[in-house]
Amino acid sequence: MRSKQQEVVAAYLFLAPFLITLALFFLYATVRAVFFSFTDYDLFNAPRWVGLQNYANLFREENFLFALRNSLVFAAVVTTLQTFGALVMAAVLNQRIRGLNFFRAAYYMPSVTSSVVITLIFLWMYQREGLFNYLATQVASYAPQLGVFALLLIALQIIQVLIERTRGYPARWLDPALFAISFLVAAAATWLLTFLGILLPRDAEVDFTWLQTSQEVPGAFPMALRAPVPLIAIMIQNIFTTIPTFMLMFLAALQDVPKSYYEAASLDGATPAQQFFSITVPSVQPVTFLVVTLGLIGTLQMFDQVAIFGNAVPIRSVITLAYFVYQRMFPGAQLPEVGFASAAAMFLAVLTLLIVLIQRRFIRSEAS
Amino acid sequence: MKRTTALLLASTFTLAATPTFAQTIRIQGYGGQDPAIVQRLLDEVIGADLEAEGITVQYEPIETDYNAVITNNLSAGTAGDVFYMPGEVAPGFIATGKALPLNDLVDTEPFIDSLLEVYTQDGQVYGIPKDFNTLAVFYNQDLFDEAEVEYPSADDTFTTFTEKIRAVSELDDEIAGACLPADFARMGAFAYANGWQPFNEDGSVNLSDEAFTTAFDFYTGMVTEGIAVQPSDVGAGWPGDCLAQEQAAVAIEGAWILGFLRDNAPNLAFGVAPLPKSDTTGERGNFTYSVAWAVNADSPNQEAAVTVLEALTSEEAQQFILEQGLAIPSREALSNNPYFEEETPEAQANLTIFEGASDGNVLGFQFGNVGTDYLTPLNNAMTAVMTGQADTQGALEGAQSELDAIIERAAQ
Numbered sequence: 158m159r160s161k162q163q164e165v166v167a168a169y170l171f172l173a174p175f176l177i178t179l180a181l182f183f184l185y186a187t188v189r190a191v192f193f194s195f196t197d198y199d200l201f202n203a204p205r206w207v208g209l210q211n212y213a214n215l216f217r218e219e220n221f222l223f224a225l226r227n228s229l230v231f232a233a234v235v236t237t238l239q240t241f242g243a244l245v246m247a248a249v250l251n252q253r254i255r256g257l258n259f260f261r262a263a264y265y266m267p268s269v270t271s272s273v274v275i276t277l278i279f280l281w282m283y284q285r286e287g288l289f290n291y292l293a294t295q296v297a298s299y300a301p302q303l304g305v306f307a308l309l310l311i312a313l314q315i316i317q318v319l320i321e322r323t324r325g326y327p328a329r330w331l332d333p334a335l336f337a338i339s340f341l342v343a344a345a346a347t348w349l350l351t352f353l354g355i356l357l358p359r360d361a362e363v364d365f366t367w368l369q370t371s372q373e374v375p376g377a378f379p380m381a382l383r384a385p386v387p388l389i390a391i392m393i394q395n396i397f398t399t400i401p402t403f404m405l406m407f408l409a410a411l412q413d414v415p416k417s418y419y420e421a422a423s424l425d426g427a428t429p430a431q432q433f434f435s436i437t438v439p440s441v442q443p444v445t446f447l448v449v450t451l452g453l454i455g456t457l458q459m460f461d462q463v464a465i466f467g468n469a470v471p472i473r474s475v476i477t478l479a480y481f482v483y484q485r486m487f488p489g490a491q492l493p494e495v496g497f498a499s500a501a502a503m504f505l506a507v508l509t510l511l512i513v514l515i516q517r518r519f520i521r522s523e524a525s
Numbered sequence: 526m527k528r529t530t531a532l533l534l535a536s537t538f539t540l541a542a543t544p545t546f547a548q549t550i551r552i553q554g555y556g557g558q559d560p561a562i563v564q565r566l567l568d569e570v571i572g573a574d575l576e577a578e579g580i581t582v583q584y585e586p587i588e589t590d591y592n593a594v595i596t597n598n599l600s601a602g603t604a605g606d607v608f609y610m611p612g613e614v615a616p617g618f619i620a621t622g623k624a625l626p627l628n629d630l631v632d633t634e635p636f637i638d639s640l641l642e643v644y645t646q647d648g649q650v651y652g653i654p655k656d657f658n659t660l661a662v663f664y665n666q667d668l669f670d671e672a673e674v675e676y677p678s679a680d681d682t683f684t685t686f687t688e689k690i691r692a693v694s695e696l697d698d699e700i701a702g703a704c705l706p707a708d709f710a711r712m713g714a715f716a717y718a719n720g721w722q723p724f725n726e727d728g729s730v731n732l733s734d735e736a737f738t739t740a741f742d743f744y745t746g747m748v749t750e751g752i753a754v755q756p757s758d759v760g761a762g763w764p765g766d767c768l769a770q771e772q773a774a775v776a777i778e779g780a781w782i783l784g785f786l787r788d789n790a791p792n793l794a795f796g797v798a799p800l801p802k803s804d805t806t807g808e809r810g811n812f813t814y815s816v817a818w819a820v821n822a823d824s825p826n827q828e829a830a831v832t833v834l835e836a837l838t839s840e841e842a843q844q845f846i847l848e849q850g851l852a853i854p855s856r857e858a859l860s861n862n863p864y865f866e867e868e869t870p871e872a873q874a875n876l877t878i879f880e881g882a883s884d885g886n887v888l889g890f891q892f893g894n895v896g897t898d899y900l901t902p903l904n905n906a907m908t909a910v911m912t913g914q915a916d917t918q919g920a921l922e923g924a925q926s927e928l929d930a931i932i933e934r935a936a937q
Contacts, residue, residue: 200600201621219930285912286760369707369757369908371923471905487593490617490896491935493600 194499211500236452247407268401283367297361309343385474410444553605556588606830643889652817656852658779659881672696686801694752703753703775704767707907715740717810718803809885902927
């Protein structure tokens with residue numbers, strides 16, 4: 158019994174540093190914020206109880222409604238795409254291919270790079286004279302070449318496969334050896350046509366405004382379902398940086414899936430796509446739950462990218478709930494609206510909790 | 526025996542006196558290049574005199590979001606005894622009640638009135654402007670010579686200025702006439718020249734006023750016509766970049782561009798002219814951008830803090846700052862400073878910028894308790910027009926409704 162007690166004491170002693178920090182900076186801070194959300198506290202005058210006034214005012218604030226819409230759209234789109242992308246990438250990296258370690262390291266790079274640095278780099282790429290518009294311009298200018306190349310490629314492949322089949326060989330439509338020949342011949346033919354001046358690059362210029370715009374898409378949707386273009390820019394960047402982290406989790410889960418499942422499936426003639434959806438997806442379900450939960454929490458509380466994009470874009474197009482809280486906390490030429498900001502923060506916390514609870518009903522946390 | 530007693534007595538006095546006088550005054554301001562400047566100011570100009578009075582000064586720069594950090598510090602009682610009060614957020618700082626009213630403590634007489642006004646509320650002065658800046662036209666002389674166009678001058682109006690920009694833009698497809706950001710902090714000066722005020726008497730804003738729309742069209746029109754570019758169009762961070770990289774012949778900036786050009790384009794032959802005059806009023810407009818020193822009302826060493834503030838804004842301090850080409854002094858008397866007579870482009874630029882503060886319709890860069898939120902709808906409208914996403918009328922109607930909401934919000 159004595160040793161048992163000692164063990165308990167020892168356990169709490171080891172936990173103490175963490176528990177104290179948690180109590181001080183999390184529990185105490187949360188309780189204070191909850192209290193402030195019912196007051197008109199401004200950091201400089203004693204808080205005065207205002208009841209639910211702050212919460213009612215939230216919904217009268219236009220920026221809050223924009224922030225709510227942006228946060229929800231952002232969370233829905235980013236969580237879906239990053240989960241799917243991470244799973245696909247993990248499945249690919251789970252194959253036995255040459256240079257596997259290189260790819261694992263390379264794919265993980267975006268996640269270990271500082272998000273501030275990445276945001277700044279993306280900010281440059283989204284400029285009107287930036288990389289994205291440059292690439293789009295190149296594609297648009299060489300559209301005739303690309304089109305002819307694609308047509309030739311398909312035509313050559315079909316012809317070759319048909320020839321093989323008439324000879325009685327079982328050639329698949331995407332046979333790699335035939336594809337390589339089609340690719341080279343199509344590329345050479347396109348180059349020749351361009352060289353002879355039969356195919357000319359078009360004089361196209363893509364001038365898409367990614368950031369300095371209040372445009373929302375798709376225009377046909379009601380306001381509440383549209384995504385502002387600058388927010389989409391942040392989405393792309395966010396998906397790019399978060400996929401690798403989640404990929405790592407899926408990769409760990411995939412190590413536990415017996416290879417024999419896949420072997421059995423191939424023997425039964427299942428295509429890679431069928432294997433992916435019937436074996437990979439169900440076996441990593443607990444991790445999918447974790448990834449979706451972490452993804453939702455992370456995306457609903459997204460702040461840093463907005464703070465950096467902030468000055469370059471119309472604020473309504475990118476404001477999120479977390480940024481709204483910060484903005485009301487330090488409104489510039491006025492006293493801080495601590496009470497109001499706390500109410501918004503509480504709303505965000507409850508919303509996050511609710512959404513996570515709802516998604517639990519759709520993705521089970523244990524493997525079947 | 527007597528002498529020893531006297532000596533003993535004297536040393537006792539000194540010993541007793543030293544602790545009451547040896548005080549450390551903490552001052553808080555921006556990070557970036559400011560720590561080096563303030564440190565030099567302390568070491569080379571005012572530090573010795575303060576030391577003689579038993580005051581040691583310690584500069585504590587705030588490298589991140591200055592307003593957020595200092596607001597927290599003021600609330601928590603950890604702010605410096607003396608601190609920066611940026612003009613555009615001064616109403617917020619004054620509202621905290623933590624800035625000491627200085628009327629009875631500091632002689633405000635020698636400072637430029639329009640600058641003091643930014644830090645004045647209900648007749649009380651809460652900050653002493655440490656220096657200031659206004660806007661001027663910076664141009665690349667070689668490009669104008671090559672295009673055989675007359676330099677921008679003090680006689681220019683919006684119309685003649687546009688003509689010169691157009692003429693110089695025809696020189697080379699790769700070089701724009703001017704580099705203009707979608708920023709009310711530039712364009713607003715031209716609206717002021719037309720006699721427009723940022724707030725009507727009842728606190729509302731009127732963007733459909735012709736005084737505003739003609740200035741808006743003048744500024745954005747140069748970009749939509751293709752004779753000027755936005756910095757982001759040419760991959761530049763700001764107009765100073767455009768000028769340094771010879772991507773544009775003209776930039777409308779303040780004295781802060783001087784240090785940048787010195788470092789990034791030392792061989793650029795640049796000239797400076799006052800902003801063009803309004804076609805209708807014949808007046809110039811301008812912004813004054815300033816930062817003040819304020820004293821923490823909770824400071825335990827208030828007296829010493831005031832002494833430090835006085836030293837920081839003294840003539841010697843301002844003379845030093847001016848001669849280093851860092852900023853323009855906020856004291857009226859320094860307008861006769863021999864430095865302004867020098868023929869160097871930098872001295873001439875500083876003179877033009879100094880004179881800009883008292884030429885025509887000049888307002889502090891401040892928007893009441895609306896703060897810099899005031900700028901957002903206007904900047905968005907300018908962007909929309911300059912990138913061809915909207916026309917002036919549509920963009921300004923949207924901006925008007927956004928601004929109305931912001932002002933209503935701030936009034937609560």
